[in-house]
Amino acid sequence: MPTVEDIYRFHNTIKEISKYDFTEYSEKSFARRIEKILVDYRLNMDELLDKITEEKDFLEQIVKDITVNTTELFRDPKVWQAIKHRILAKVKKQGTINIWHAGCSTGQEVYSMLILLTELDLLDRVRIYATDINIDVIEKAKIGEYVYRFNIEYIENFKQVIQVNPYNFEEYNNIPFSKYFEVNKVNDTMTVKPLLKNIVSYHKHDLVCEDNIFKTKFDIILCRNVLIYFNTTLQNKLFKLFSDSLNRKGTLILGIHESILGPISSSFIKYGNYYIKK
Amino acid sequence: MGKYKYVVIGGSAGSFQSVTRILEALPVGYPLTIFLTLHRLKHVRKGFVEALALKSKIKVEEPKDKSPFFQGKAYLAPANYHLYIEPGNTFSLSTEEPVNHSRPSIDLTFESAAYVLKEKLIGIVLSGANRDGAAGLKEVKDNGGFAIVQSIEESQVKTMPETALHLSGTTNEFTTDQIIEFLLKQI
Missing domain, CATH: 3.40.50.150 (Vaccinia Virus protein VP39)
Incomplete structure (x- = not known):
């Protein structure tokens, strides 16, 4: 895990070289993101700081890596x-x-x-x-x-939201998932329809x-x-x-x-x- | 109250029974704070906290992000979120990628709790089928906390307690009854 001082140096470097600011991110999960970045790119903190300072594209990539993108169709x-x-x-x-x-x-x-x-x-x-x-x-x-196989719960979520009405159990809408998504099991994709x-x-x-x-x-x-x-x-x-x-x-x-x-x-x-x- | 004020418990396959027995045995007004990071099947998203609360005399809840934690309560990592203990005695949640194929990750809760709560922390790794929890338990021990592994013989699934035992180097291999006895002694 990067030390508190490492994280402090990272924050300062980012603020100096860019318009980004991560100082108000949650401490533990942010440290974990940086740890993951160091492992994934096989860098130590000095090397990481040098590379983001010298390469603008790499800085942008790191910003993307820091952010978490987990999401779902009809999540919850x-x-x-x-x-x-x-x-x-x-x-x-x-x-x-x-x-x-x-x-x-x-x-x-x-x-x-x-x-x-x-x-x-x-x-x-x-x-x-x-x-x-x-x-x-x-x-x-x-x-x-989107990838199909890992996300089969999308279809279950869709049914719960679109087909049934929890406020009125007698209501049932027979609207298929295929109205909105093209599922291709061979390519393992589901694609939003135009x-x-x-x-x-x-x-x-x-x-x-x-x-x-x-x-x-x-x-x-x-x-x-x-x-x-x-x-x-x-x-x-x-x-x-x-x-x-x-x-x-x-x-x-x-x-x-x-x-x-x-x-x-x-x-x-x-x-x-x-x-x-x- | 003794020197330990917090308990972090990690469990996976085969741990549910031990967890409920532990919660059942702790009396009303038990002063330590309990953190529970338990793997559950992906589709079991709701009902779990209710199932645990059913037999527990202390209050069990899923914490909100950035909410503070209090003495005498048990907090369960919500399904599909990592649960971190932050400096300042608050929780934070995260949906970043699974660690050791697990979200919540026992290691992440244990490591963050060890970092913040140091020698006031008891860490317990129960039955389970993967390696999650081992690195976290080592952190608990290395930060001055007390590390416990469920007795290998008693564990329904042994991989998790075995790995935790070896990696952390702890010699505290306790049955569920001994865990309960130890926790009751901390009052």
């Missing part, structure tokens, strides 16, 4: 059931619906949302923005092609040092399993950013093990797995 189906039956049902009545996926990774949750919007016939009334610090994952999100593409506006965005770059306020912000990598100081700063970026009565959706613990919690009302701005 209960949350998506609430999005469908509670949150979207509510915004249905208004004109334009603005949605921000902050930390969209490879796009699975963006497509989860697009599927729900299609099913609820809201697609022509939304503006969807999706951002990530890592441009590689944004490119993957745009393509929307009807969901070209609707989303993707941008590179660093939550740590950038403000709301879209000159608009949002009705729904999703930022799931991103804040866990940040310490409470940075989390509080982002809760403020999200609060400022939401319309009144707008919804903030976090990961199921994330919560607003600091002073900004008084700006929101918590409902199960999501927060409504007061």
